[in-house]
Amino acid sequence: MDAPTRPRHILVIGGGVCGLVTLRNLVERGLFDKVELVERRDDVGGVWYLDEHNASEKKPRWPSPAYPGLIGNVLPEFLSFSGAPFPQPPSTPQQPFPTLRETHDYLRTFASRYLEQGKIHLNTEVVRVEELQDGKGWNVTTRDWSADGKGQISSQVWDGVVICTGWYDDPLWPGTEGMDILKEKGLALHAKWYRGPQKYAGKRALIIGNGNSSNDIAAHLAPLAQNPVYRSIRRPALRHFVSLPDSRIQDVVPVKRFTLQGDGKITAELQDDTTIQDIDVVFVGSGYFPNPSFLYVRDPNSSTGSLAPLMSQVSRDAPQSRRIPSLHRHILYAYNPSLAFIGSVMCFTPFTIADVSSTWLALAWTNEVAYPSTPEELLQFEKDRIVDVEKRRGIEAQETGRQASSLFTYSALGTSEEDYAAGLKREIVAARPELKDSLPEWSDERRTWRQSMYPVKYQSLQWLKTQRERIVDKSVVNGNV
Structure with missing residues (x-):
């Protein structure tokens, strides 16, 4: 050169x-x-x-x-x-x-x-x-x-x-056995294409991953989908992927394989040899x-x-x-x-x-x-x-x-x-x-300030959750629910 x-x-x-x-x-x-x-x-x-x-x-x-x-x-x-x-x-x-x-x-x-x-x-x-x-x-x-x-x-x-x-x-997709069939049948959806929880009301859902997208999807589905909403994770999330604990979300180990049931629903066999049956949809938050x-x-x-x-x-x-x-x-x-x-x-x-x-x-x-x-x-x-x-x-x-x-x-x-x-x-x-x-x-000071965003985000999620619950309670009192 x-x-x-x-x-x-x-x-x-x-x-x-x-x-x-x-x-x-x-x-x-x-x-x-x-x-x-x-x-x-x-x-x-x-x-x-x-x-x-x-x-x-x-x-x-x-x-x-x-x-x-x-x-x-x-x-x-x-x-x-x-x-x-x-x-x-x-x-x-x-x-x-x-x-x-x-x-x-x-x-x-x-x-x-x-x-x-x-x-x-x-x-x-x-x-x-x-x-x-x-x-x-x-x-x-x-x-x-x-x-x-x-x-x-x-x-x-x-x-x-x-x-x-x-x-x-x-989008990156995990190489889990059976995933290709779910994609072909439209039963697995990457987070890239998630557009809200409304159409999954009453459905049984499994989410792969616990980054920001997966955590958001799980939180959105929890009030509407069939409980529990399953979240398959390999390890605890990095601390900047902030999410609130929710009893309606159940964390499980990674999936070993997926199979289709005769009724068109999904069975997930986990790495601990337990199974989850009758899954309607799998969301994948495995990145890009x-x-x-x-x-x-x-x-x-x-x-x-x-x-x-x-x-x-x-x-x-x-x-x-x-x-x-x-x-x-x-x-x-x-x-x-x-x-x-x-x-x-x-x-x-x-x-x-x-x-x-x-x-x-x-x-x-x-x-x-x-x-x-x-x-x-x-x-x-x-x-x-x-x-x-x-x-x-x-x-x-x-x-x-x-x-x-x-x-x-x-x-x-x-x-x-x-x-x-x-x-x-x-x-x-x-x-x-x-x-x-x-x-x-x-600088180190800037790093400290940036890291302080995570507890602030956690507090904001708690506040938003409280606001949503108040709206629901008010609707119940007024006979709107």
């Missing part, structure tokens, strides 16, 4: 949290001739945009995994992009976490100026991104799903591409696999430089392999740093991590922040992190006597989040001292 990459014309793919703040930071903190963003849906917001299905529409849909009534787990301070504070939710002091609508409104307001300037193109699906020979840029093929576009395909070459499509397109399937790069191991999907470099079988491969600092593609990713890793505070990482990218691409000059040097970050994570997984397994959590992996920043963000900020501030007070601080 003879000289640092400095693209002039940049395309940002994805109009969610990561894409919007990346667009802002490239436009306002970089020195580029042209920066634009494409989003395949008809509004910005990513997972925070819950669009309503219109059966008359002829274009494809890419629905959010969000669901009506969703309330976040992050306080407004950690949802604020630099220079754009998140409004205090208009709810109550007892429930300080923004709702789905409040979060989408914030993102829509943040994006408004760029929509007005024509820098954001909605209804624009990226079909294919191809790396050109000799570092000559990226050919991006898109499909126009606007009313006038009618699915028309076009292509354009860009010097640089930033992929901000996140994690929620490709990052998979920008539209991206084709020059094969670094081929003498001809043939094109291959980027994700063919990894397998989804092992937790350590579920990652966007060959990234320096989780951002720059080692074999061609004119390709970047924002949001390639899971974190506790994705809004602020996306802000600092895309600011770092803007300065790296203007050559104000230095980065290694060869693929081998750029790949060292990935190699070191794999070794470190494997070491930490081994320590956890030894201390707990159980297999390390699937969330304790390469693609989850976890306890390294503050150190990672602080390192990026140090390099940013060295190049642009005026940004010191704009970007958040990352």
Whole structure:
């Protein structure tokens, strides 16, 4: 690599949290001739945009995994992009976490100026991104799903591409025996497609997992579904997956196999050799696999430089392999740093991590922040992190006597989040001292404050539960139930 990459014309793919703040930071903190963003849906917001299905529409849909009534787990301070504070939710002091609508409104307001300037193109699906020979840029093929576009395909070459499509397109399914049959019969539903508990009233349900989605689904089903609602877990939840104890929810060990009964219902045989019969539906909260399937790069191991999907470099079988491969600092593609990713890793505070990482990218691409000059040097970050994570997984397994959590992996920043963000900020501030007070601080104090969100969330869940119970009691007294 003879000289640092400095693209002039940049395309940002994805109009969610990561894409919007990346667009802002490239436009306002970089020195580029042209920066634009494409989003395949008809509004910005990513997972925070819950669009309503219109059966008359002829274009494809890419629905959010969000669901009506969703309330976040992050306080407004950690949802604020630099220079754009998140409004205090208009709810109550007892429930300080923004709702789905409040979060989408914030993102829509943040994006408004760029929509007005024509820098954001909605209804624009990226079909294919191809790396050109000799570092000559990226050919991006898109499909126009606007009313006038009618699915028309076009292509354009860009010097640089930033992929901000996140994690929620490709659900992971457990390899439990019998699961494929349940999927085929429509009896197993991934959390991505959960849209509320109403249709499962009186049904017997089993939920796989105890992360945020699984816990929410269990809590929603408990008042309506047949009790108990079963939740199959391998280990206690990480403490930031906060949920209230509920006598109507029964935790059970992992499922060994599923079988269909003659009446079309499900039997789950558990690993302790007990069984649960007459199950109507299985919900799966086993997470997602990052998979920008539209991206084709020059094969670094081929003498001809043939094109291959980027994700063919990894397998989804092992937790350590579920990652966007060959990234320096989780951002720059080692074999061609004119390709970047924002949001390639899971974190506790994705809004602020996306802000600092895309600011770092803007300065790296203007050559104000230095980065290694060869693929081998750029790949060292990935190699070191794999070794470190494997070491930490081994320590956890030894201390707990159980297999390390699937969330304790390469693609989850976890306890390294503050150190990672602080390192990026140090390099940013060295190049642009005026940004010191704009970007958040990352420190032990900030870690303590972030961790204090979990008891606050627990208290807010208790308050919400009390409010719901009062509404039900009042309805009973008034004869409405």
